[in-house]
Amino acid sequence: MKRVLVVDDERSGRRVLQIMIEELGLSSIAAESGEGALEHLQNETVHLVLTDLKMPGMSGLQLLKEIRASDTELPVIILTAYGTVQTAVEAMKNGAFDYILRPFDADTLEAVIRRALAFRRIEIENQLLREQLEEKPETRGIQGNSAAIQEVISLISKVAPTKSPVLITGETGTGKELAAQAIHRSSPRKSELFVALNCAAIPSQLLESELFGHVRGAFTGADSPRPGKFEVADGGTLFLDEIGDMPYDLQAKLLRVLEEGVVERVGSNTQLDIDVRIISSTNRDLSVAIAENHFREDLFYRLNVFQVQMPPLRQRADDIVQLAQVFLERYCSQLGKIPPTIRPDTARILETYAWPGNVRELRNLMERASVLCEETTLGPRFVRSLLPATMSHETDDETQEDGLDSAVESLERRLILQALSKTGDNKAKAARLLKIAERTLWYKLKKFGM
Numbered sequence: 435m436k437r438v439l440v441v442d443d444e445r446s447g448r449r450v451l452q453i454m455i456e457e458l459g460l461s462s463i464a465a466e467s468g469e470g471a472l473e474h475l476q477n478e479t480v481h482l483v484l485t486d487l488k489m490p491g492m493s494g495l496q497l498l499k500e501i502r503a504s505d506t507e508l509p510v511i512i513l514t515a516y517g518t519v520q521t522a523v524e525a526m527k528n529g530a531f532d533y534i535l536r537p538f539d540a541d542t543l544e545a546v547i548r549r550a551l552a553f554r555r556i557e558i559e560n561q562l563l564r565e566q567l568e569e570k571p572e573t574r575g576i577q578g579n580s581a582a583i584q585e586v587i588s589l590i591s592k593v594a595p596t597k598s599p600v601l602i603t604g605e606t607g608t609g610k611e612l613a614a615q616a617i618h619r620s621s622p623r624k625s626e627l628f629v630a631l632n633c634a635a636i637p638s639q640l641l642e643s644e645l646f647g648h649v650r651g652a653f654t655g656a657d658s659p660r661p662g663k664f665e666v667a668d669g670g671t672l673f674l675d676e677i678g679d680m681p682y683d684l685q686a687k688l689l690r691v692l693e694e695g696v697v698e699r700v701g702s703n704t705q706l707d708i709d710v711r712i713i714s715s716t717n718r719d720l721s722v723a724i725a726e727n728h729f730r731e732d733l734f735y736r737l738n739v740f741q742v743q744m745p746p747l748r749q750r751a752d753d754i755v756q757l758a759q760v761f762l763e764r765y766c767s768q769l770g771k772i773p774p775t776i777r778p779d780t781a782r783i784l785e786t787y788a789w790p791g792n793v794r795e796l797r798n799l800m801e802r803a804s805v806l807c808e809e810t811t812l813g814p815r816f817v818r819s820l821l822p823a824t825m826s827h828e829t830d831d832e833t834q835e836d837g838l839d840s841a842v843e844s845l846e847r848r849l850i851l852q853a854l855s856k857t858g859d860n861k862a863k864a865a866r867l868l869k870i871a872e873r874t875l876w877y878k879l880k881k882f883g884m
């Protein structure tokens with residue numbers, strides 16, 4: 435919930451403003467002087483300041499200048515009487531968000547407050563978008579017709595409308611973040627923010643302040659107050675990526691926030707109510723982390739109300755060509771090229787490869803193919819040249835060049851992958867399907883580096 439600091443030397447003025455603000459569904463605190471206001475700002479979390487201009491001691495204009503010296507972002511609205519409009523204009527030049535002429539009515543006050551809070555939100559949103567743009571230019575839906583991915587899509591559509599926490603598991607590049615975004619976009623929160631925080635990418639000392647924010651001076655280097663991702667995501671969705679890498683002691687704090695629905699910025703004792711939907715993701719096996727005392731079991735149960743398991747790409751070979759086509763079209767259209775068609779023999783190569791980097795690896799390969807391909811079709815030799823070196827002797831169009839052994843190996847490999855795909859990566863069942871001993875299957879998997 436957003437918090438407004440009202441500054442007015444007159445008691446009745448403060449009361450009226452506080453009542454009006456609380457009727458807007460915001461919370462408020464009050465100070466009777468500029469000095470008092472600064473003290474509040476030092477210790478508490480505030481999202482907006484509403485100050486009278488003329489006060490004994492520090493004036494509203496001086497207060498504004500003091501605030502700006504340490505915080506360039508906090509919106510300040512000036513209340514002024516007709517006679518002092520000139521000073522209000524000066525306040526605008528010094529970074530006030532707006533001024534309101536006294537006497538004013540509730541509607542005017544509401545309009546200005548909402549505009550200030552929305553403006554701040556748009557600024558934060560722009561910043562987030564800029565951060566996200568670097569890694570992911572595309573936010574389209576989850577592609578694929580395989581039974582495995584259709585099951586995921588169906589589960590997502592069931593959990594999206596709720597506020598329940600969702601844990602998304604899966605290997606790297608399987609689309610965990612894409613799934614998290616899909617849940618947010620199909621939820622009633624879709625017009626609010628989707629905020630992602632990668633717990634593995636941030637040094638553990640900074641992670642707490644990233645999550646919960648901090649007040650000025652909370653630690654060395656905290657020169658200005660900052661909201662945490664929880665506050666920024668208020669009303670929306672917070673995506674905690676790589677949750678398995680969160681330091682153990684921070685996990686307890688996170689659990690408390692989730693249980694109580696309130697956050698405190700580091701160094702502050704103000705409790706802010708927050709309404710955030712939590713989606714977390716991990717590519718580690720959390721049950722192992724729990725057994726090794728690296729992950730709290732109570733937090734796991736809290737996050738794992740629903741679990742969405744993203745299947746590895748090798749287990750949904752049916753999707754590979756479709757995905758390849760989608761990516762080819764996407765990158766070629768960016769380049770102003772007509773996408774090449776995928777030949778059937780090329781499709782077989784793509785379907786046989788094990789894709790350890792999953793969809794991301796396929797996407798990157800298609801990006802390279804889009805740039806480099808000069809033909810109207812995507813040929814097997816060309817695609818092979820783009821795959822890692824270990825793959826370069828594994829295609830069956832190479833029978834004549836590379837001899838029988840290599841061709842047989844390639845066929846074996848393909849049949850093994852198909853069997854694993856059909857059995858959901860179950861080695862015992864796959865071996866039975868192939869009519870070989872499970873031990874032989876293990877041996878071949880190792881030999882082919884699969």
Ligand SMILES: Nc1ncnc2c1ncn2[C@@H]1O[C@H](COP(=O)(O)OP(=O)(O)OP(=O)(O)O)[C@@H](O)[C@H]1O
Nearest residue numbers: 575576577605606607608609610611612717793794
């Ligand atoms: N089913 C899919 N349809 C279309 N694009 C997909 C699909 N799955 C993944 N992608 C794309 O693949 C790339 C990797 O996906 P994403 O970042 O969601 O993976 P991740 O599981 O979060 O990976 P990591 O564990 O490495 O963070 C993204 O560009 C994403 O858009």
Ligand SMILES: [Mg+2]
Nearest residue numbers: 610611675715
């Ligand atoms: Mg990810």
